[in-house]
Amino acid sequence: MINKILRFGLISLVLILLQILLFNNIQFSGYVNPYIYLMIILLLPAGIQSWLLLLIAFATGIIIDFTSGTPGVHASATVLAAFSRPYVLRLIAPRDGYEAGLQLSMADYGFRWAFLYTSIIVLIHHTALFFLEVFRLEGFFRTILRILLSSLFTAGFILIAEYYRKNR
Amino acid sequence: MRNLLNFLLKHNNLIVFLILEAVALALLTSANSYHNSRIVKAALEFTARLESKINKARSYIGLREINSALALENSILKNTLERFSSNSNIVFHSVNDSLYQQNYHYTTAEVINNSVNKQKNFFTLNKGSNSGITTDMAVITNNSVAGVVVGCSDNFSVAISLLNIDFRVSARIRSSGYFGSLGWDGNDYRQAQLSEIPQHVTIGIGDTVETTGYSTIFPEGLLIGRISDFRKKGSDFYNITVDLANDFRKLRYVDVAGNLNKAEQTKLENQFQ
Numbered sequence: 001m002i003n004k005i006l007r008f009g010l011i012s013l014v015l016i017l018l019q020i021l022l023f024n025n026i027q028f029s030g031y032v033n034p035y036i037y038l039m040i041i042l043l044l045p046a047g048i049q050s051w052l053l054l055l056i057a058f059a060t061g062i063i064i065d066f067t068s069g070t071p072g073v074h075a076s077a078t079v080l081a082a083f084s085r086p087y088v089l090r091l092i093a094p095r096d097g098y099e100a101g102l103q104l105s106m107a108d109y110g111f112r113w114a115f116l117y118t119s120i121i122v123l124i125h126h127t128a129l130f131f132l133e134v135f136r137l138e139g140f141f142r143t144i145l146r147i148l149l150s151s152l153f154t155a156g157f158i159l160i161a162e163y164y165r166k167n168r
Numbered sequence: 169m170r171n172l173l174n175f176l177l178k179h180n181n182l183i184v185f186l187i188l189e190a191v192a193l194a195l196l197t198s199a200n201s202y203h204n205s206r207i208v209k210a211a212l213e214f215t216a217r218l219e220s221k222i223n224k225a226r227s228y229i230g231l232r233e234i235n236s237a238l239a240l241e242n243s244i245l246k247n248t249l250e251r252f253s254s255n256s257n258i259v260f261h262s263v264n265d266s267l268y269q270q271n272y273h274y275t276t277a278e279v280i281n282n283s284v285n286k287q288k289n290f291f292t293l294n295k296g297s298n299s300g301i302t303t304d305m306a307v308i309t310n311n312s313v314a315g316v317v318v319g320c321s322d323n324f325s326v327a328i329s330l331l332n333i334d335f336r337v338s339a340r341i342r343s344s345g346y347f348g349s350l351g352w353d354g355n356d357y358r359q360a361q362l363s364e365i366p367q368h369v370t371i372g373i374g375d376t377v378e379t380t381g382y383s384t385i386f387p388e389g390l391l392i393g394r395i396s397d398f399r400k401k402g403s404d405f406y407n408i409t410v411d412l413a414n415d416f417r418k419l420r421y422v423d424v425a426g427n428l429n430k431a432e433q434t435k436l437e438n439q440f441q
Contacts, residue, residue, distance in 0.1 A: 021222065030285045030357065050181040058188045065195075067215045069290050069326065072196030076189055083185040132196065134287045134333070139354060 034153040047100025057082030077129035107166040216324040284357040289329040312391040312413040342376040362408040
C-alpha cells in the first residue's frame with residue numbers, strides 16, 4: 001500500500017515537472033498547449049474516495065497555477081475533471097466492472113476503453129480550462145479550435161505513455 | 169437532523185466539489201490583486217528562483233545573437249555620447265531633447281520567464297522592488313514596447329506582456345500624428361491591432377506606429393511596429409494590422425522605465441476629471 005502511494009507520488013512529481021519545465025514551453029502559435037499533468041487524475045484507482053480524488057485534483061491544479069501564473073484556472077478545471085470522472089467511468093464501464101484498488105490502465109481494460117476514457121475527460125478539462133483562461137465569449141470559435149487541438153495533443157501524449165506502460 | 173446528515177453523507181462528493189470550485193473561482197476572479205497576496209508572493213518568489221536557474225542554463229544557447237545585439241547597442245550609445253560631449257554649449261537643441269526634459273529613469277533587467285502561447289501572457293523579470301521597480305513602470309526592449317510591470321516581490325517582478333488580450337496602449341501613426349488604441353487580438357504573436365483611427369486619414373502600408381506620451385507609462389515616440397495591412401469595415405474607423413517590431417519569443421534583456429513626473433501629472437489630471 002505504502003509502496004503504491006510512493007510510486008504514485010513519484011509519477012505525479014515527474015508529470016508536474018514535465019508540465020512545468022517542458023510542456024508549458026511549447027509555443028506552437030498559441031493553439032497547441034498540452035496539459036499532460038491531467039494524467040495524474042486519470043491514473044488514480046477506481047475505488048478511491050471521491051473527496052480524496054477532488055482534493056488531489058485541487059492540489060495538482062493549484063501547483064500548476066502557481067507555477068504558470070494563472071491563479072485558479074487550472075485548479076477549477078482539474079477539480080471539474082475529477083468530479084466528472086466517476087460518471088465517465090460508469091458510462092464506459094467494462095462488462096466485469098472495475099478492480100477497486102488498482103490504478104486504471106490500458107493494460108487492464110483495453111485500448112478502446114482507454115481511448116474513450118482519456119479523450120472524454122481531457123475534453124471536459126480543456127473546455128473548462130480554455131474558456132476560464134480567456135473568460136469571455138469573444139473569439140468563440142478560436143477558443144474551440146484551441147480546445148480541440150490541445151486536447152488532441154494531450155490525449156495523444158497520455159495514450160502513448162499508457163501504451164508504453166502496458167508493454168513494459 | 170438525521171435526514172440532513174444522511175443527505176450530506178450521500179452527496180459529500182458534490183459538496184466537496186462545490187467548495188473546491190468556489191475556492192478556485194474566488195482565486196480566479198480576484199486575480200487582479202493576487203500579486204499582492206502574501207502566499208502568492210512566496211510562491212512567485214519560489215518559482216521565479218527555479219526559473220532563473222533554468223534560464224541560466226538556457227541562456228548559453230542564445231549568446232551569439234545577444235552578443236551582436238549588445239555590440240550594436242554599444243555603438244549606438246557611443247555615438248550618442250559623442251554627440252553630447254562634442255557640443256556641450258547649448259547652442260543647438262537636439263531634436264530628440266531627451267537630456268533636458270528627461271521624465272524617465274531607466275534600469276535594465278533580464279526576462280527569466282516568458283510566454284507567447286496563451287491569450288493572457290505575462291513575463292517575469294529578475295529585478296524587483298529592491299532595485300526600485302514598482303508597478304506601472306514601462307518595460308522597453310530595443311527601444312520598443314514590451315509590456316508594463318504589474319506586480320513586484322523583493323527580487324522579481326511580473327509584467328503584463330503586449331501579447332495579452334487585456335493590454336492596451338495609446339499609439340499613433342508617426343507620419344500623420346493621428347492616435348488610436350493598440351491591442352492584441354490573441355491570434356498571431358507577431359501582429360497587433362490598431363483601432364480608432366478615423367477613415368479620412370491617409371495611411372499606407374509600412375507606416376511607423378509609435379507610442380504617444382498620453383498614458384504617463386510609456387515615453388513618447390517608442391517604436392511599436394509597422395502597418396502591414398489596413399481595411400475599411402462598416403464603421404468610421406480603420407481596422408489596422410501592425411507588424412510588431414519586437415520578436416516576443418526572443419525577449420531577454422529589457423529596460424524598465426519609470427516616469428519621474430507621473431505623480432505630478434496624474435494629480436493634476438485628477439483635479440479636472
